[in-house]
Amino acid sequence: MQQLLFTVMFSEMALIMVLLFKTPLRKLLIMSLDRVKRGRGPVVVKTVAGTVLVMLISSVYNIMMIQKRWIDDEGAVVNPTDQVLLANHLLEATLMGASLFLAFMIDRLHHYIRELRIRRKTMEAIKNQSRGFEDGKAAGSEEIKALEDQMTTLKSKLKELESELETKSKETNAAETNAVALRKQSEGFLFEYDRLLEENQNLRNQLQSLDWRLSHSGSKKDS
Numbered sequence: 001m002q003q004l005l006f007t008v009m010f011s012e013m014a015l016i017m018v019l020l021f022k023t024p025l026r027k028l029l030i031m032s033l034d035r036v037k038r039g040r041g042p043v044v045v046k047t048v049a050g051t052v053l054v055m056l057i058s059s060v061y062n063i064m065m066i067q068k069r070w071i072d073d074e075g076a077v078v079n080p081t082d083q084v085l086l087a088n089h090l091l092e093a094t095l096m097g098a099s100l101f102l103a104f105m106i107d108r109l110h111h112y113i114r115e116l117r118i119r120r121k122t123m124e125a126i127k128n129q130s131r132g133f134e135d136g137k138a139a140g141s142e143e144i145k146a147l148e149d150q151m152t153t154l155k156s157k158l159k160e161l162e163s164e165l166e167t168k169s170k171e172t173n174a175a176e177t178n179a180v181a182l183r184k185q186s187e188g189f190l191f192e193y194d195r196l197l198e199e200n201q202n203l204r205n206q207l208q209s210l211d212w213r214l215s216h217s218g219s220k221k222d223s
Contacts, residue, residue, distance in 0.1 A: 002088075005095035006193075012102035013186060016179045019109045026113075033110045049103065052096050059093040080207045087196045087203075094189060098182075105179060112172045119165045123158065130154050 018025050036045070066086045130151060 002091060002095065002193075005092065005099060008099050009095060009102060009186065009189075012099060012106060013183060015106050016102065016109065016182075019106065019113065020176050020179060030110060030113060033106075034114075045103075049100060052100060056093055056096040056100070059089045059096065062089045063093065080203045080210070084200055084203050084207075087200055091193060091196055094192075098186065098189065102182065105175065105182065109172070109175050109179075112168055112175060116165065116168050116172065119161055119168065123161050123165070126154055126158050126161070130158070 015029065018029050035041070063086060066082050066089070069082065
């Protein structure tokens with residue numbers, strides 16, 4: 001389970017890195033995401049995300065139950081098995097939460113990139129139309145006045161689109177910053193995973209030692 005979650009998380013990080021840089025791979029990835037978001041794709045994605053969310057809630061619930069059991073048994077010795085289970089549940093919850101967050105980041109980046117492309121095409125069409133009006137001015141005060149009014153309207157629309165494009169660019173930059181921060185956080189997760197593995201191995205060794213001592217003391221009493 002943990003290996004699968006790590007694979008999913010690193011795959012999502014790779015997709016985010018592809019979306020951040022303008023390469024031929026980004027175009028192919030955007031086309032693939034466009035196809036996924038058509039038909040039954042969104043339903044399948046939402047079903048998978050809902051399943052992962054339910055598993056995340058289950059892991060958090062198990063963590064809370066283990067901690068509650070420790071609080072209720074305040075005077076008792078902490079069970080090494082519970083410590084191992086707590087570490088595993090904590091790691092799985094962290095990986096599932098990170099995977100869901102990365103999936104959301106991929107969806108938002110894809111949305112912003114599409115919006116930017118649409119805005120740019122609209123701006124180019126308006127600029128071409130404005131140039132056509134400027135080149136095709138005919139004689140006559142009424143026609144000139146009408147054309148000037150249309151040009152004023154188009155220029156105001158162009159300013160609005162440029163403002164929206166600037167806003168979308170800022171949102172994309174913010175998303176890129178979040179992706180870089182998330183990559184650093186994932187490196188911290190890897191470090192935490194190594195520490196948890198080492199702690200897990202130590203706890204298992206302690207548990208085996210306790211079992212051996214118990215069996216040894218039991219054999220002494222029998223003799």
